[in-house]
Amino acid sequence: MIFSDQKIKASVEGFIKSGKIPHAILIEGENTEKTLSLALHISTAAVCSGENVPCGTCRDCHLAEVGTHPDISRIAALDGKKNLSVNQIRELRADAFVKAHSASHRVFIIEDANRMNEQAQNALLKVLEEPPKNVIFILLTPSKTILLDTIISRCVLLSVPNTGDIDAPHQDTANRFIDLLFTGSEYEMLKLLTPFEKNRHEAELFFSTLGVCAAKKIADGHSHARVLDQLFDDTKYYLDLLTTNINMPLLLSLAVSRSKGLLDK
Numbered sequence: 001m002i003f004s005d006q007k008i009k010a011s012v013e014g015f016i017k018s019g020k021i022p023h024a025i026l027i028e029g030e031n032t033e034k035t036l037s038l039a040l041h042i043s044t045a046a047v048c049s050g051e052n053v054p055c056g057t058c059r060d061c062h063l064a065e066v067g068t069h070p071d072i073s074r075i076a077a078l079d080g081k082k083n084l085s086v087n088q089i090r091e092l093r094a095d096a097f098v099k100a101h102s103a104s105h106r107v108f109i110i111e112d113a114n115r116m117n118e119q120a121q122n123a124l125l126k127v128l129e130e131p132p133k134n135v136i137f138i139l140l141t142p143s144k145t146i147l148l149d150t151i152i153s154r155c156v157l158l159s160v161p162n163t164g165d166i167d168a169p170h171q172d173t174a175n176r177f178i179d180l181l182f183t184g185s186e187y188e189m190l191k192l193l194t195p196f197e198k199n200r201h202e203a204e205l206f207f208s209t210l211g212v213c214a215a216k217k218i219a220d221g222h223s224h225a226r227v228l229d230q231l232f233d234d235t236k237y238y239l240d241l242l243t244t245n246i247n248m249p250l251l252l253s254l255a256v257s258r259s260k261g262l263l264d265k
Contacts, residue, residue: 007171008158012038014216015156016045016053020232021105022156022211023131026113026139026147029160038160039109039138040064043072046136047103060103070101076111084116089123096127096135105134113139114146121148128154153204153239156212170202170209178213181231181259182224189256197248204242207255211235227262234258 015021021042029035041054047069050058056065063069075092077084092108100106110116116124128137128151137155144152144159173192180189196203214232218225238255 008038008160010216011158011171011212012042014219015212016042017219018215018232020215020218021046021136023135024128024137024139024155025158026141026144026152026155027158027160028141028144030142031160032111032140032142034160035140036109036111038158039140040072042138043069043107043109043136046105046107047071049103069103071103071106072109073107074109074111077115082115084110084112084120086117086120086123089116089120093123093127096137097132100134105136107136107138109138109140111140114141114143116147118148121151125150125154149201149204150243152201153208153242156208157205170205171213173206174210174213177210177259178217178228178231181227181263186256186260189259190252193252193256196252200242200248203248203251204239207235207238207242227265230262230265231259234262 025039025042027035027038044061044064045054047060047064048054048058049060050056054061054064060069064072073092073095075084075088078088092110096106096108098106110124124137125148131137139147139151139155141147144157177189177192180192193203193206196206211232214228214235218228218232222228234255238251241251241254
């Protein structure tokens with residue numbers, strides 16, 4: 001795949017090379033061709049049985065390329081229907097617990113996820129909260145604002161720009177947080193996260209991005225891969241806490257102290 005945005009390229013290649021593709025990915029962008037292409041690229045990587053993922057030469061890659069891989073499912077509104085029905089999402093949820101047919105993972109691409117009503121989104125949320133092992137959900141939408149915050153918080157967000165590069169303050173903050181983890185103080189880390197104390201949604205985006213940045217650094221051969229691997233896993237814990245009524249300053253303090261504590265393990 002040819003990436004039009006270097007920041008998305010870095011994120012996607014990071015979690016693919018690290019072998020830690022998130023269980024839920026939200027791809028946002030008005031260009032449906034670009035968002036679907038990105039979803040299919042990630043899906044191919046998830047089912048690839050070659051060594052250089054995605055290798056493009058193994059049987060799984062060939063099946064994915066022609067759209068016939070049994071472990072990649074695309075869900076869209078039925079012909080003549082305006083919305084994705086709650087029954088479609090319930091069927092998807094049940095199917096997600098069926099073992100993969102031939103690959104190591106199963107992938108479900110939900111096209112036009114914005115066409116799910118609130119009932120359908122809540123049905124999907126149940127499986128995003130407790131996802132089956134080795135199952136990946138990829139949601140496509142022109143704008144994340146159409147989706148419930150609870151759905152967004154469960155996903156790693158990839159925003160595909162229409163043209164050129166996009167501003168990625170969360171990526172910059174996440175990388176700075178990682179740098180301070182190894183070279184800075186807890187005070188500096190807390191100060192960096194201060195803007196999130198009164199903005200729960202922005203905090204969700206930060207922790208999702210933090211996981212992606214940690215995975216990328218692992219893939220790039222960072223000398224503290226063990227610490228970053230645990231940091232990657234911890235981001236889901238923080239996202240889970242954000243769905244509760246936890247006090248935000250307390251959560252951010254916990255994230256800083258817990259992250260620093262990884263250096264002592």
